[in-house]
Amino acid sequence: MDDSTPPEAGSDQRYEEARRRVRKLREFYSNVAVFVVINLALFGINLVTLDPSAGGGWWFYWVTVFWGIGLVFHAINVFGDRWGQGWEQRKIQQYMADS
Numbered sequence: 001m002d003d004s005t006p007p008e009a010g011s012d013q014r015y016e017e018a019r020r021r022v023r024k025l026r027e028f029y030s031n032v033a034v035f036v037v038i039n040l041a042l043f044g045i046n047l048v049t050l051d052p053s054a055g056g057g058w059w060f061y062w063v064t065v066f067w068g069i070g071l072v073f074h075a076i077n078v079f080g081d082r083w084g085q086g087w088e089q090r091k092i093q094q095y096m097a098d099s
Contacts (some may be wrong), residue, residue, distance in 0.1 A: 031071060035067060043060045045060070
């Protein structure tokens, strides 16, 4: 089955739910990649332009901290349902299956 082939009629709802989750996960990973690249660039710019004699200092971390807080909320949005309802029950079943 290729990406354009729809699933069987009985599993349409499960397919759409899985597709939605994969899309949210892809968006989160893209956000993390952009976060890393931009913050490394800002660190480099800050390092090159750092002039303590002129009263300049480190500023890049302000962007990193506040964007990082937003990234944490994004992670909770993406992964929160896996930690929420039914998590304990799934873990119990997993441990029972492993033993």
